[in-house]
Amino acid sequence: xxxxxxxxxxxxxxxxxxxxxxxxxxxxxxxxxxxxxxxxxxxxxxxxxxxxxxxxxxxxxxxxxxxxxxxxxxxxxxxxxxxxxxxxxxxxxxxxxxxxxxxxxxxxxxxxxxxxxxxxxxxxxxxxxxxxxxxxxxxxxxxxxxxxxxxxxxxxxxxxxxxxxxxxxxxxxxxxxxxxxxxxxxxxxxxxxxxxxxxxxxxxxxxxxxxxxxxxxxxxxxxxxxxxxxxxxxxxxxxxxxxxxxxxxxxxxxxxxxxxxxxxxxxxxxxxxxxxxxxxxxxxxxxxxxxxxxxxxxxxxxxxxxxxxxxxxxxxxxxxxxxxxxxxxxxxxxxxxxxxxxx
Numbered sequence: 001x002x003x004x005x006x007x008x009x010x011x012x013x014x015x016x017x018x019x020x021x022x023x024x025x026x027x028x029x030x031x032x033x034x035x036x037x038x039x040x041x042x043x044x045x046x047x048x049x050x051x052x053x054x055x056x057x058x059x060x061x062x063x064x065x066x067x068x069x070x071x072x073x074x075x076x077x078x079x080x081x082x083x084x085x086x087x088x089x090x091x092x093x094x095x096x097x098x099x100x101x102x103x104x105x106x107x108x109x110x111x112x113x114x115x116x117x118x119x120x121x122x123x124x125x126x127x128x129x130x131x132x133x134x135x136x137x138x139x140x141x142x143x144x145x146x147x148x149x150x151x152x153x154x155x156x157x158x159x160x161x162x163x164x165x166x167x168x169x170x171x172x173x174x175x176x177x178x179x180x181x182x183x184x185x186x187x188x189x190x191x192x193x194x195x196x197x198x199x200x201x202x203x204x205x206x207x208x209x210x211x212x213x214x215x216x217x218x219x220x221x222x223x224x225x226x227x228x229x230x231x232x233x234x235x236x237x238x239x240x241x242x243x244x245x246x247x248x249x250x251x252x253x254x255x256x257x258x259x260x261x262x263x264x265x266x267x268x269x270x271x272x273x274x275x276x277x278x279x280x281x282x283x284x285x286x287x288x289x290x291x292x293x294x295x296x297x298x299x300x301x302x303x304x305x306x307x308x309x310x311x312x313x314x315x316x317x318x319x320x321x322x323x324x325x326x327x328x329x330x331x332x333x334x335x336x337x338x339x340x341x342x343x
Contacts, residue, residue, distance in 0.1 A: 062121040062128065062148075063176050066189065070165040070172045072140065079143040079197030086112050087214035090131070090144070094215050097129050097149045098156055098186075098222065105131070113138055118151070124180050127151040143192030143202060144211040148176075153183040158329040159219050160187050160322075161228040161288065163205040163212060167194040168231030170309040174318055175229045181323030182330045186224065188215050205230075205286050216288045223335035225252065225298035227322060228288060230281075234305045237271060237279040242318070243303040245273035245282040247289025252298035255325050259300065262321035268308065278303075295338040300325070 082090070089112045096105035097116065106116040115134040120127045132146040133139035150156055162175035172189065179187040190212050192202040204212035205228070216226065228247075237243065244260045246252045253274065260270045271278040283289055283301030292299035302322070308314040329335075 057118040057120055057127070059120045059122050061123060062119060062180065063123075063173070065119070066146075066148075066176045066187075067173060069139075069146065069191075070189070073143075073166045073191070073193045073196070075167075075193045075195035077143065077193055077196045078141040079192040079202040080141060081197070081201055081209055082112075082142075082144060082211050082214075084209075087209070087211055090114060090147075090211050091214045091218040093131055094147050094149065094186075095218055095222070097131060097147075100155075102129060105129075110134075121180065126180065126183070139191060143190075143196060145191030145204075146187075146189045147215055148179060148187040148189070150179075150183055150185050153330075155184070155334070156186045157184045157224065157332075157335055158182075158186070158326055159216070159224050159226045160185060160326070161212075161216060161226055162187070162189050163228065163288075164194045164203075164230060165190055168229075168309075169306065170315070171229045171231045171304070174304065174309065174315060174322070177315075177319040178227065178229070178322045178326060181319055182326040184330045185326060186219060188212060188219070205283075205288065208287055213287055217291055220288070220292045220295050220297045220299075221337060223295075223297055223337045225255070225300075225329055225335065226288065226292060227300045227302060227325065228283070228286065229322075230283070230301065230303045231309050232279075232281055232303045232305055234307055237281060237305070239269060240271045240278070241268040241305050241308050241314070243271045243273060243278040243281040243301075245278065245284075245301045245303075247283045247286050247293065247299050247301045249289070249293025249296070249299065250274070251293065251296050252300050255298055255328070256300060258328065259302070259321055259325050262324045263318070266317035266321055268314065268317060268321075297335075297338060 093105045093109035102116050113134055117130040119130050129149045160175050160178045162172045165172035179185050190204045194203045196202045204210045242263050244256050246256050260272050263270050273282040281303045286301055289299045289301055308318055
């Protein structure tokens with residue numbers, strides 16, 4: 001890949017842990033009825049009740065939390081697909097969360113063993129609802145994934161989707177960093193390696209009977225535009241770093257050009273699917289893209305090669321370009337629910 005001079009470095013605030021002496025003082029205060037200091041295994045600490053029926057807010061490194069979850073996924077891991085009723089329950093829980101009804105969302109999700117946790121990212125100061133299995137063993141056995149909904153700045157306006165974590169190595173990192181790149185986003189994260197389970201049962205980008213698809217379908221029905229992040233082997237399309245496509249439709253044609261230009265300015269070589277063949281990496285049969293096209297909702301199918309996903313600077317460049325698109329969705333007109341196909 002060709003590289004251009006980087007004009008600036010991204011920085012992130014890091015939280016300082018209290019000193020041992022400070023903790024000792026606070027622990028003494030606890031004995032007198034005051035609050036103390038504590039650390040969780042993921043660096044989380046309870047800060048306040050959410051007041052919404054969700055768990056007490058925790059301060060976490062969101063990227064580390066998510067990659068710790070996906071780091072447990074493998075091709076021989078568990079996957080047990082949901083039935084229709086279970087898919088509807090999770091989609092309802094996400095919809096209620098979008099509406100700010102976290103208590104109702106928690107009650108609905110409890111029907112399938114899911115819960116709502118309120119998290120604040122330590123590095124960006126942003127608040128999210130995490131919708132996921134309540135029990136870690138169930139999460140590993142079922143592989144239904146997780147959903148993260150931004151709680152800052154108003155109702156969510158866009159979504160980033162990671163259908164093949166670990167299988168498309170580091171694609172989940174690009175997705176979570178994109179979530180953190182702009183306010184008012186939703187991350188839909190698959191919970192199993194695409195080769196887990198029987199046949200292609202866990203290949204959520206090409207199936208309609210998964211929690212992942214049910215959530216993405218509901219979000220498209222709300223009019224939320226989507227970025228779906230994938231990965232390809234360097235040898236699959238030599239000389240190209242990224243494939244930018246609008247999938248089956250072209251509702252995101254303008255954003256595709258915006259993204260391709262932003263990637264090009266950062267020194268990444270782009271195959272623009274609207275203009276040329278891109279080695280069958282255009283995602284024309286992607287199930288979420290087909291649904292978005294039927295609704296006229298913008299959908300971007302973006303493939304990054306292994307070198308881009310695995311490189312620190314190139315991954316930052318990729319997220320920087322994706323962030324230009326997500327910020328345009330954040331700052332633009334609010335999405336409106338499209339009419340049902342055929343209506």
